[in-house]
Amino acid sequence: MRNFFSTPTAIVGTALLSIVCFAAIFGPFIAPYDPQAFDALNRLQGPSMAHWLGTDQFGRDLLSRILTGAPSTVAFGVGATVVGVGIGSIIGVVAGVSGGWVDSTIMRILDGLLAVPDLLFTLLIVTILGGGMEHAMLAVSIAFAPGMARISRSAVLSVRTRDYVRAAVARGESGFYIVRAEVLPNALSPIVVEATIRVSFAIMIGATLGFLGLGAQPPSTEWGLMVAEARQFMFRNPWCVAVPGLSIAIAALGFNLFGDALRDSLDPKRSHG
Amino acid sequence: MTAQTLMKDAPIAATEKSALSIIDYSLSYKTANGLIPALQNIDLTIPKGKTVGLVGESGSGKSSMAWSIMRYLPSNAVETGGAIRLAGEELLDYTPFQMMDIRGRRMSMVFQDPSTSLNPTIRLGEQIAEVLMRHRGLTKVQAFAEAEAALARTGITRPKEMLQRFPHEASGGEKQRVVIATAFACEPELIIFDEPTTALDILTARQILDLFNQLRDETNVSALYISHDLGLVSRVVDEVNVLHKGVIVERGAVDEVFRKPSAPYTRQLIGAVPNPDRWIGADAPAEPQTLVKLDKIGVHYGAPSRIQKMFWPEDADNVGFWGAKDVAFEVRRGELLGVVGESGSGKSTIAKVLAGLQDFEGRLEFDGKNVASRKAIDRAYRRRVQIVFQHPDASLNPRQKIGKILSRPLKLYGIVPRDQIKARIAELLEMVRLPAEFADRYPHELSGGQKQRVAIARAFAAEPELVICDEVTAALDVSVQAAVAELLVKLQKDTGAACVFITHDLNLIRQLAHRIAVMHHGKLVDFFDRADARSDDRDAYTKALLDAVPVHAAPQETASA
Numbered sequence: 001m002r003n004f005f006s007t008p009t010a011i012v013g014t015a016l017l018s019i020v021c022f023a024a025i026f027g028p029f030i031a032p033y034d035p036q037a038f039d040a041l042n043r044l045q046g047p048s049m050a051h052w053l054g055t056d057q058f059g060r061d062l063l064s065r066i067l068t069g070a071p072s073t074v075a076f077g078v079g080a081t082v083v084g085v086g087i088g089s090i091i092g093v094v095a096g097v098s099g100g101w102v103d104s105t106i107m108r109i110l111d112g113l114l115a116v117p118d119l120l121f122t123l124l125i126v127t128i129l130g131g132g133m134e135h136a137m138l139a140v141s142i143a144f145a146p147g148m149a150r151i152s153r154s155a156v157l158s159v160r161t162r163d164y165v166r167a168a169v170a171r172g173e174s175g176f177y178i179v180r181a182e183v184l185p186n187a188l189s190p191i192v193v194e195a196t197i198r199v200s201f202a203i204m205i206g207a208t209l210g211f212l213g214l215g216a217q218p219p220s221t222e223w224g225l226m227v228a229e230a231r232q233f234m235f236r237n238p239w240c241v242a243v244p245g246l247s248i249a250i251a252a253l254g255f256n257l258f259g260d261a262l263r264d265s266l267d268p269k270r271s272h273g
Numbered sequence: 274m275t276a277q278t279l280m281k282d283a284p285i286a287a288t289e290k291s292a293l294s295i296i297d298y299s300l301s302y303k304t305a306n307g308l309i310p311a312l313q314n315i316d317l318t319i320p321k322g323k324t325v326g327l328v329g330e331s332g333s334g335k336s337s338m339a340w341s342i343m344r345y346l347p348s349n350a351v352e353t354g355g356a357i358r359l360a361g362e363e364l365l366d367y368t369p370f371q372m373m374d375i376r377g378r379r380m381s382m383v384f385q386d387p388s389t390s391l392n393p394t395i396r397l398g399e400q401i402a403e404v405l406m407r408h409r410g411l412t413k414v415q416a417f418a419e420a421e422a423a424l425a426r427t428g429i430t431r432p433k434e435m436l437q438r439f440p441h442e443a444s445g446g447e448k449q450r451v452v453i454a455t456a457f458a459c460e461p462e463l464i465i466f467d468e469p470t471t472a473l474d475i476l477t478a479r480q481i482l483d484l485f486n487q488l489r490d491e492t493n494v495s496a497l498y499i500s501h502d503l504g505l506v507s508r509v510v511d512e513v514n515v516l517h518k519g520v521i522v523e524r525g526a527v528d529e530v531f532r533k534p535s536a537p538y539t540r541q542l543i544g545a546v547p548n549p550d551r552w553i554g555a556d557a558p559a560e561p562q563t564l565v566k567l568d569k570i571g572v573h574y575g576a577p578s579r580i581q582k583m584f585w586p587e588d589a590d591n592v593g594f595w596g597a598k599d600v601a602f603e604v605r606r607g608e609l610l611g612v613v614g615e616s617g618s619g620k621s622t623i624a625k626v627l628a629g630l631q632d633f634e635g636r637l638e639f640d641g642k643n644v645a646s647r648k649a650i651d652r653a654y655r656r657r658v659q660i661v662f663q664h665p666d667a668s669l670n671p672r673q674k675i676g677k678i679l680s681r682p683l684k685l686y687g688i689v690p691r692d693q694i695k696a697r698i699a700e701l702l703e704m705v706r707l708p709a710e711f712a713d714r715y716p717h718e719l720s721g722g723q724k725q726r727v728a729i730a731r732a733f734a735a736e737p738e739l740v741i742c743d744e745v746t747a748a749l750d751v752s753v754q755a756a757v758a759e760l761l762v763k764l765q766k767d768t769g770a771a772c773v774f775i776t777h778d779l780n781l782i783r784q785l786a787h788r789i790a791v792m793h794h795g796k797l798v799d800f801f802d803r804a805d806a807r808s809d810d811r812d813a814y815t816k817a818l819l820d821a822v823p824v825h826a827a828p829q830e831t832a833s834a
Contacts, residue, residue: 163667182670
């Protein structure tokens with residue numbers, strides 16, 4: 001970890017991620033205006049001293065809406081990923097550790113699920129469960145589980161045949177001890193890295209669902225929904241689409257670059273050099 | 274020797290100019306901890322038609338030397354001076370583009386592992402022909418004809434068929450012959466051999482060495498032969514250079530260096546080479562008592578499934594592959610039993626069976642009690658039988674400190690009360706001659722030999738009656754290897770544990786073992802007392818193995834070391 005900041009990827013990723021996290025934690029408190037306050041005289045304004053990022057079709061201050069929307073957007077991404085990674089890793093570790101027909105059965109089912117694209121799968125689940133933030137989050141996490149299960153299984157498999165695991169088996173250790181003390185600590189880093197990168201996908205899927213009207217409902221300040229609502233006014237004031245769109249991009253990019261950098265620095269070939 | 278008679282016939286003018294000369298060459302690597310020197314002030318000359326050996330342990334810089342001659346260095350390499358001249362031409366001045374033409378045509382290289390130096394998706398014929406077409410401008414038809422001739426020269430019996438095969442369809446020895454044929458194909462001025470026999474079995478390695486000598490005589494090529502094995506190098510080279518930590522500490526004619534090594538490092542290196550006549554093992558147990566008895570042990574990899582057995586019972590024997598079949602021997606209390614064999618002979622399979630890591634068929638008896646199957650092995654058995662693996666890097670959990678690794682068997686089997694575990698760990702470390710502070714270190718902070726000592730300490734922590742050592746010295750340098758073997762013998766002597774020592778190194782095992790089992794293709798072909806190693810009733814395969822290993826008398830000064 002000492003050399004974590006040696007690459008531009010890590011520096012940019014961490015910088016973007018800090019901005020996003022700052023907005024997610026303090027955003028609602030530092031927003032200059034009420035995000036829901038209409039101002040009929042100042043509709044669809046460009047950036048000015050009064051409204052730094054301009055206003056939307058109802059004259060609401062965009063900066064304030066972005067800041068208040070940050071917590072729910074980031075929470076959606078992180079929440080969906082945590083749940084998805086949790087479900088996926090448990091399935092993957094069980095499959096990887098037990099092997100044999102248990103493994104084959106689980107993996108064949110997951111292969112079938114993996115064949116469905118993430119977004120389509122999410123849409124399917126949301127359609128069944130009905131719209132709303134919580135359901136969208138659950139849908140994303142379920143869509144993530146098969147991929148995470150595959151990654152955690154391969155991480156477990158690569159560790160399972162190492163000599164130190166075989167040494168533990170030969171010693172007569174219990175299966176639970178072997179998984180907890182020998183396998184998991186060494187299989188964890190690829191899972192953590194993948195999870196970090198997946199937060200960005202979750203944010204984007206969340207935004208997409210918001211845009212399609214299946215996620216957050218108006219007057220929520222969720223970023224994807226903001227893009228959707230402002231779409232018809234795009235040519236009168238591009239700012240009201242560009243600002244939430246860029247925010248989504250920055251958040252996604254931040255998590256993605258940070259994950260990449262994390263993977264590089266956790267790679268033992270590079271960190272113990 | 275034939276090499277010398279041929280040398281006399283060669284034109285005298287050609288021998289005068291050296292094929293390769295390296296003058297005062299230094300190389301460093303840029304790392305996070307600053308510049309680390311890899312080679313310092315190297316002077317090396319290879320006269321035309323001669324073979325020069327470069328001997329060193331891992332990390333000595335011998336591979337860096339090969340890559341700097343080939344001009345193929347990693348981006349963090351910094352050359353800090355000197356010259357490398359191929360037939361008088363300065364290679365350091367050439368652009369990478371010019372070097373592409375020189376590599377393969379004027380210099381070529383043979384690598385350690387033929388299975389990784391050949392492309393697995395291209396037929397062998399195309400891999401040789403490609404080189405010929407690139408460097409000698411032959412057409413495809415000509416190149417294939419030439420490739421066939423080149424393979425025939427390396428002693429492959431059906432060269433035409435071999436050209437059509439993929440690398441996985443050829444044996445290790447055949448693949449290395451193809452690599453060598455490729456290297457000789459363009460009649461280069463210089464060939465670099467980087468441990469060409471290390472990845473091969475003893476008998477195959479011997480054949481490859483003979484082939485090398487024969488080809489060298491025929492083509493009069495100059496060669497740099499890099500190896501960690503002094504004994505092996507002595508059979509092929511004219512002059513040897515000993516490299517230690519990037520500095521050439523000794524050079525001279527092979528016989529000279531062997532008989533009268535001047536540098537202390539060379540002396541240590543020669544002293545560490547296993548010598549079957551120097552017995553270092555413990556005393557044999559006075560009364561032979563059987564500890565473990567194996568009877569008709571078989572391991573069937575890829576065994577047929579229940580459905581296959583039901584419908585095609587007659588095929589049951591032919592499906593999959595027998596890792597070991599009908600193996601029967603016994604291990605006595607307190608003895609050191611050597612198991613020798615080439616890779617794939619089933620020796621590690623037997624180790625896994627004994628350690629309870631592998632399902633098996635047949636009868637396994639431990640201390641008079643019958644163990645029916647792998648599942649029947651209980652914790653008491655597992656405490657009494659411990660295993661040490663080949664690769665010390667892989668057998669220690671990288672996320673646990675040494676202290677935690679050693680404490681595990683103590684806690685698991687309740688060897689000592691909990692409050693004494695710390696003291697016992699210190700004792701264990703001292704037992705394997707490591708400082709007690711190592712308990713707070715992680716495995717990656719230790720060297721290979723130190724890690725193997727920790728693995729041995731972990732095995733002996735359980736106070737076992739049988740320790741299985743699966744090629745424990747194979748991944749270590751020669752000098753470390755000797756120390757680890759001696760440590761093992763001492764521990765065995767002190768604790769009275771029996772030991773099954775699995776190795777491919779006959780010379781080493783003849784120094785340690787009381788009795789020796791020889792395995793070949795999954796079967797036990799020979800089993801004998803160490804005193805009878807040379808007697809006439811040995812199996813033909815045992816004899817071949819014994820004849821293949823280079824045995825050389827240790828120099829006078831080191832015999833007592």
